[in-house]
Amino acid sequence: MKKAIYKIRSNEPLTASVWRMTLAGDTQAITAPGQFVDIAIDGLFLRRPISVCDCEPDRLTLIYKVVGEGTERMSRMKAGDELDLLTGLGNGFSIGADLRRxxxxxxxxxxxxxxxxxxxxxxxxxxxxxxxxxxxxxxxxxxxxxxxxxxxxxxxxxxxxxxxxxxxxxxxxxxxxxxxxxxxxxxxxxxxxxxxxxxxxxxxxFEERMGCGFGGCMGCTCKTKNGPKRICKEGPVLEKGEIVW
Amino acid sequence: MVDTSVELSGWRLDNPVVPASGTFGYGNEFKDFYDINILGTFSFKGTTREPRYGNPTPRIAECTAGMINAVGLQNPGIDAVISDELPRLKGYFNKKVIANISGFSVDEYAYCCERIDRAEQVGLIEVNISCPNVRHGGMSFGTSPESAAEVTRAVKTVTTKPVYMKLSPNVSDIVAIAHACVETGADGLCLINTVLGMRIDVQRRQAVVANTMGGFSGPAIFPLAVRMVYQVAKACAVPVIGCGGVQSARDVIEMMMAGATAVEVGAANLVNPYACKEIIEALPAEMERLGIEKLSDIIGIIE
Known part of the structure; x- marks a missing residue:
């Protein structure tokens, strides 16, 4: 987990409501696909969690859907704007050694x-x-x-x-x-x-409405067969066998 | 060199900055961001006799300058806190901690406090009386002087460490509740807990949190907290831990001028995991700017 300032490189619509934002900054805290970042947005109290679409050592791609005030403000941001991000959040997907297809x-x-x-x-x-x-x-x-x-x-x-x-x-x-x-x-x-x-x-x-995004508030806990799990910390990725629907 | 130290019932803290219960877990998540030994101390997650899953999700609603939470006291239970969380905490926190205890009956409060009282890592016990009293129609213990006194008396009987009662702001006369706690032996008071709030998703025509209502916190409640700390500190001779909407070193100083000996920081930790670190680092310069040499000199200076 790491908190840092990122600079927007591009921000463009892919469809009527889905946008792609690329950012420049240090991505070394991102250790697995399926992790997310939590974005501070001026004027809004809580950060906005967005999954990582792609990352390279100095570059991050996020794809988000405009569904509310936070993502609507994100869609109005321009190249050159700076954003405060927490990165490397959540467990992400793991790749098993015996995986074939x-x-x-x-x-x-x-x-x-x-x-x-x-x-x-x-x-x-x-x-x-x-x-x-x-x-x-x-x-x-x-x-x-x-x-x-x-x-x-x-x-x-x-x-x-x-x-x-x-x-x-x-x-x-x-x-x-x-x-x-x-x-x-x-x-x-x-x-x-x-x-x-x-x-x-x-x-x-899985998705859940979050408070902090890093395990501090217990706002996003769900029940699993392995006990309560915080979607932001022990999730967002759960194994099929542990899910309680 | 300014002096930031304060003292709570004989326990000296390097500085008055204390992460509030429910926003700092048992310290484990935050130690990955910074060395939490710089804190005055912290108040751990509200702990009950049994493990609790808490309320259904969604548990969080955003508000202007704040948030509502309806987590519902999710915690692993007093046994796991004593056997797992405290030993683990010892690995990265070398100060004593504030034990926040919750309960749904007087017996449960007494049981948990008696158990946690024996933990040498605990500096003082903070008793959250904002929980519903399940034996008496679910009214919060903290909303009547009688039930607040009943909990205080029961806890004081079975403990040796200082006991601070954490007061609910959702009352018409917080001073009356404070008096009831102090008269029955409370060594100190902590206030305020969250303010009961509610948000509605107007598009979906339903409450945002599954529990309908929840605890409102964040900078929006700061003036309310300052006012209540002021009223209670003026009326009671015991130390007060001020809590509610604190975001900056300046807020800490304001809360202390109102009467707080130490200051808890809650929701700010959840939007900026470095909030307490930044406040502690900013305190000396802020003190110098305001001509304060010794922070404890300003406690309750407002007439």
């Missing part, structure tokens, strides 16, 4: 943290299959970026305007994807449907 499943604004994970899995020499779910073609983002990495990408949209018509679970069944483990991030109903639909084990990244 991972499947990455992202829904909506749950897609971004899977990008850095895909890079790490590919770097480990593993083939990466990705299923991305959106409501409509207009809401779709990062399909090309995952393909450019060398992932096998399937897109599903609820209205069928692009890719497979239906949910991520429809796409997994329709393409008869062969995988031995999955990683998922997305809305709660998607995570639950996925766990019910596939027998494989996996890791899932």
């Amino acid at each position: 991972p499947l990455l499943v992202g829904g909506g604004v749950g897609v971004p943290p899977l990008y850095l994970l895909a890079k790490r899995l590919l770097a480990a020499g593993l083939p990466v299959q990705v299923v991305l779910g959106f409501n409509t073609a207009a809401e779709c983002f990062y399909e090309a970026e995952f393909r450019a990495l060398g992932c096998d990408v399937t897109v599903a949209t609820v209205d069928g305007s692009t890719g497979v018509r239906g949910f991520v679970t429809t796409a997994i069944a329709e393409r008869n994807l062969d995988f031995d483990y999955f990683y998922a991030c997305g809305p709660l109903p998607m995570l639950r449907a996925l766990c019910d639909a596939v027998p494989q084990d996996g890791q899932l990244s």
